[in-house]
Amino acid sequence: MIHTDKIVGNINSDSHLKVRYQAMLRSDHVERIEVTRLEAERSRLRKVSDRGTDLALTLPPGSHINDGDVVLLTEEKMVIAKRVPENVAIISLESNIAADQLFNIAIKLGHTIGNMHRPIKITNGKIYFPIQSESEIELFQKIFSKLSHLDIKKENIIFEPDSGYNIHGH
Secondary structure (H helix, E strand, O other), rough: EEEOOOOOOOOOHHHHHHHHHHHHHOOOOOOEEEHHHHHHHEEEEEEOOOOEEEEEEOOOOOOOOOOOOEEEEEEOOOEEEEOOOOEEOOOOOOOOOOHHHHHHHHHHHHHHHHOOOOOOOOOOEEEEEEEOOHHHHHHHHHHHOOOOOOEEEEEEEEOOOOOOOOOOOO
16 A cells, blocks of 8 residues: 555646656556545545555645546656546526526525535536435425526536535534
8 A cells, every 4th residue: 555645736737747647648657546526525535546556645634636636646657536527406597687586596595505515616607516316406496496597407527616615514
C-alpha cells in the first residue's frame, strides 16, 4: 500500500501537470481511481486504482478531491482521481417572471430543498442538487405543481456543490 498525504495538483487547471499527464498517458503510465462525491469530501480514504495500485490517502482536514486531481506522481506512474457521475435534479426557471412571483418561487424552492438538507449548485439560472432515485423527480414535480414557470428534470453528471452550500447543520 502506498500512503499519500496531499493532492499534487489538477490536470484540468495546471498546464504543466497537463503536459506531464499527456506524456505519461502516451507511455501508458497513467492510472485512475474512481471517487464518489461523498468519498471526495473525506480526509481519509483507501482506494485501488484501475491497475491495482493500493492507495491510502490521508489528506489535510477540509480537503476535497476534484475530478482530475493527481493523488500520486512518480517517475513511473501518475494516479488521477476520476469523479463518479451521479443523478441530480435540475430546476430551471423561465426568464420572464414578475418580481413578486420570482420572490415567491425562490422562497418556496429554498425552503423545500433546504429542509431536505441537499447540497446545491446554482449556475446559468439553474438549481442542481443530488437525488437518490428517479422517483424523486416525480416527487418534486408534485411538490412544486402549484408553482408555475418551473421545469424539473434529471441528469447524470459530476456534481460539485457551490462552496459553502454542502454543509449540514442545525
